[in-house]
Amino acid sequence: MLAFLRDRKIRGYLFQLITVTIVVAFMWYIGTNTSHNIAQRGIRTGFGFLNGTAGFGIDDSPIPYTPGDTYSRVFLVGLLNTLIVTFVSMILATILGLIIGILRLSKNWLIRKISLTYIEIFRNIPILLQILFWYNVVLRSLPAPRNSMSFLGKIFLNNRGFYVPEPAMDSTTIYIIIAVFLVLIFAFFMNKWANRRQELTGEEFPVLLTIIGLLIVAPIIAYFVGGANFNFSNPHLVGFGFQGGKHYYPEFVALTLALTIYTATFIAEAVRSGIEAVKIGQKEAAASIGLSGYQSLKLVILPQAIRIAIPPTINQYLNILKNSSLATAIGYPEIVTVFAGTTLNQVGQAIEIISITMLVYLVISLVVSALLNWLNFKMKIKER
Amino acid sequence: MAVYKKIESKSAPSSSLGVMHWMRENLFSSPLNVALTVLGIALILWVIPPFVKWAIIDGHFKGTTRADCVGDGACWVFIKMKLSMYMYGFYPAAERWRVNLAYVLFITVVLSFKYFKHALPKIIVTVSYFIVAYILIRGGIFGLEGVFYNKWGGLLLTIVVSVAGIAFSFPLGVLFAFGRSSDLPLIKSLSVTYIELIRSVPLITVLFMSAVILPLFLPEGVTFDKLLRAVVGLIIFESAYISEAIRGGIQSISKGQYEAADAVGLSYWQKTLLVILPQALKVAIPNLVGIFISVVQNTTLVMIIGLFDLLAMVQLTSSDSHWLGFETEGYVFVTIVFWVFCYLMSIYSDKLEKRFNTNLR
Numbered sequence: 046m047l048a049f050l051r052d053r054k055i056r057g058y059l060f061q062l063i064t065v066t067i068v069v070a071f072m073w074y075i076g077t078n079t080s081h082n083i084a085q086r087g088i089r090t091g092f093g094f095l096n097g098t099a100g101f102g103i104d105d106s107p108i109p110y111t112p113g114d115t116y117s118r119v120f121l122v123g124l125l126n127t128l129i130v131t132f133v134s135m136i137l138a139t140i141l142g143l144i145i146g147i148l149r150l151s152k153n154w155l156i157r158k159i160s161l162t163y164i165e166i167f168r169n170i171p172i173l174l175q176i177l178f179w180y181n182v183v184l185r186s187l188p189a190p191r192n193s194m195s196f197l198g199k200i201f202l203n204n205r206g207f208y209v210p211e212p213a214m215d216s217t218t219i220y221i222i223i224a225v226f227l228v229l230i231f232a233f234f235m236n237k238w239a240n241r242r243q244e245l246t247g248e249e250f251p252v253l254l255t256i257i258g259l260l261i262v263a264p265i266i267a268y269f270v271g272g273a274n275f276n277f278s279n280p281h282l283v284g285f286g287f288q289g290g291k292h293y294y295p296e297f298v299a300l301t302l303a304l305t306i307y308t309a310t311f312i313a314e315a316v317r318s319g320i321e322a323v324k325i326g327q328k329e330a331a332a333s334i335g336l337s338g339y340q341s342l343k344l345v346i347l348p349q350a351i352r353i354a355i356p357p358t359i360n361q362y363l364n365i366l367k368n369s370s371l372a373t374a375i376g377y378p379e380i381v382t383v384f385a386g387t388t389l390n391q392v393g394q395a396i397e398i399i400s401i402t403m404l405v406y407l408v409i410s411l412v413v414s415a416l417l418n419w420l421n422f423k424m425k426i427k428e429r
Numbered sequence: 430m431a432v433y434k435k436i437e438s439k440s441a442p443s444s445s446l447g448v449m450h451w452m453r454e455n456l457f458s459s460p461l462n463v464a465l466t467v468l469g470i471a472l473i474l475w476v477i478p479p480f481v482k483w484a485i486i487d488g489h490f491k492g493t494t495r496a497d498c499v500g501d502g503a504c505w506v507f508i509k510m511k512l513s514m515y516m517y518g519f520y521p522a523a524e525r526w527r528v529n530l531a532y533v534l535f536i537t538v539v540l541s542f543k544y545f546k547h548a549l550p551k552i553i554v555t556v557s558y559f560i561v562a563y564i565l566i567r568g569g570i571f572g573l574e575g576v577f578y579n580k581w582g583g584l585l586l587t588i589v590v591s592v593a594g595i596a597f598s599f600p601l602g603v604l605f606a607f608g609r610s611s612d613l614p615l616i617k618s619l620s621v622t623y624i625e626l627i628r629s630v631p632l633i634t635v636l637f638m639s640a641v642i643l644p645l646f647l648p649e650g651v652t653f654d655k656l657l658r659a660v661v662g663l664i665i666f667e668s669a670y671i672s673e674a675i676r677g678g679i680q681s682i683s684k685g686q687y688e689a690a691d692a693v694g695l696s697y698w699q700k701t702l703l704v705i706l707p708q709a710l711k712v713a714i715p716n717l718v719g720i721f722i723s724v725v726q727n728t729t730l731v732m733i734i735g736l737f738d739l740l741a742m743v744q745l746t747s748s749d750s751h752w753l754g755f756e757t758e759g760y761v762f763v764t765i766v767f768w769v770f771c772y773l774m775s776i777y778s779d780k781l782e783k784r785f786n787t788n789l790r
């Protein structure tokens with residue numbers, strides 16, 4: 046009678062049916078509990094709270110914000126701060142990780158050991174501990190604004206943050222930005238053209254040198270075309286604080302430093318394993334057909350190393366995004382601090398607020414994963 | 430008859446021998462390398478002597494009060510006086526032998542593993558150890574005084590959260606890994622949704638969720654304490670990562686293994702538990718230990734939801750009015766403790782990897 050249970054297909058259906066029933070029953074159970082609890086405790090529901098007045102201030106906001114603004118504005122400020130700190134740490138961690146990863150393979154014994162020590166020390170210390178250390182110990186022990194550490198009289202570092210000159214947004218600056226942008230677009234097409242020409246004729250075009258030259262010449266031309274009037278807003282001491290220039294708050298500096306130093310260790314390992322994964326035969330083959338050192342690096346080694354190093358590096362970018370949420374421990378106003386923290390405390394609608402916050406990270410992660418898959422597909426070795 | 434004189438072979442030129450040769454090859458082989466070496470030495474001189482001077486030469490080790498720390502050096506007296514806080518939190522002093530006994534038992538259990546050949550007795554010993562350790566630390570029965578969770582703190586709490594996190598998220602991770610590699614579409618999509626959802630959000634949001642939303646999910650009157658909620662959050666989070674590591678192992682197993690298991694007539698569960706899982710775990714070990722290291726590091730996040738783990742003790746102890754301003758010493762001490770734990774784990778992982786390397790080619 047129970048013979049049909051031995052059929053693999055039927056058993057599969059049955060097993061799935063049982064699992065789904067359990068999951069649905071569980072959902073229904075917590076659903077009813079939740080709605081009961083919400084009614085019992087008089088918690089409001091829905092997303093109407095987003096239009097309510099926040100009533101609290103945020104110091105470090107990339108867009109104009111006052112305590113009279115709504116919670117949706119708070120959300121936007123938090124989101125932008127998350128993206129800013131992620132982006133800045135991403136770039137710095139890539140540079141540092143690249144340097145450490147290459148030094149790890151240096152011929153110099155001392156340098157190899159120093160970079161190994163760096164990696165072993167910083168990746169074995171919890172990131173939260175590093176953030177708190179930079180914030181509570183290093184940045185807090187800096188002098189007060191009146192006795193700031195200063196570099197060239199333009200850049201200042203004190204316990205209120207980091208102050209750098211900021212170029213004023215007048216015509217010269219805009220011309221220079223446009224010039225750099227145009228050079229980058231031109232470089233992209235020139236690279237394509239040079240590659241095609243090299244494949245057809247074997248003649249090489251000095252792409253890198255041309256781009257570097259253009260990047261020096263074009264801004265200089267733009268400087269004169271734009272009126273040769275390059276203004277900086279310099280930070281200067283007024284009373285007890287600084288005015289002018291770009292001000293980075295200590296929370297931002299601590300978070301960026303910790304994320305950069307921690308993540309760079311993982312990026313360095315990715316870079317190292319990428320380079321080491323290229324077999325020695327490849328280098329020898331490149332040398333034996335007469336490629337120069339630069340040619341063999343550009344045409345043989347890097348294309349293979351990058352293919353291996355990029356996926357783990359992009360995963361590290363996602364880790365920076367996720368670890369930036371630890372800002373809540375030092376109060377940098379990113380999304381978890383101001384939205385899942387302060388807003389949640391004021392409004393009390395935990396389910397909505399935590400869901401929105403998680404959704405933000407989910408969407409960014411999905412977009413990046415899609416990008417990564419596309420990149421992997423593009424860079425896959427084209428086989429016959 | 431010509432007489433040939435034997436000539437002793439000359440020793441190699443001094444430039445290719447000994448320390449000088451090694452230094453020439455490894456430190457000064459090119460102008461760039463000379464510059465790098467000089468930079469490296471400068472870096473070492475910049476970092477290490479000031480730290481050694483602060484921590485050891487000028488450090489204060491003797492004494493019992495703040496007055497014993499005069500001058501610039503590190504005040505290790507602070508750590509010495511607060512050591513019980515860092516180790517046990519608010520655990521009653523008279524009952525701390527129970528925690529120590531649990532630690533000693535742990536080492537005994539780990540060492541005893543050598544004498545068991547099969548997995549089953551190992552599992553039984555491990556599970557019974559967890560039960561004994563829980564009873565020892567929590568108390569409340571067998572005449573042991575109950576010590577409630579809010580008294581746990583410091584390293585004890587960090588270890589409890591790490592061990593509970595690893596012990597429970599591991600089986601859950603195995604389950605989701607097999608769910609994800611299953612051919613049953615509904616099981617597969619449920620596992621994929623769970624894993625990808627959890628892996629794309631930060632741990633802190635999961636901890637907030639389990640701290641704030643979990644109580645709403647339970648029937649009225651049922652409450653969880655804070656520690657359990659934190660552990661549940663950690664388990665939910667880490668099981669997704671563990672399952673991905675194990676899935677990597679499962680994927681590395683060749684199809685022949687499945688077919689061979691089917692050919693000798695093993696059932697699904699026999700095939701999974703006796704053939705696939707042991708091989709998959711072997712491959713997954715380096716990644717798994719990497720995740721266990723991150724679990725230990727991630728336990729520090731429980732301080733954000735108000736538990737006093739080892740890291741939180743720094744702020745707690747340095748806000749004591751008798752000992753204001755010794756945060757630096759606290760952070761350095763906690764850093765060393767975490768670093769030693771994580772570093773030992775990574776060394777152990779390298780060893781395991783070598784031991785389990787059954788690659789015969």
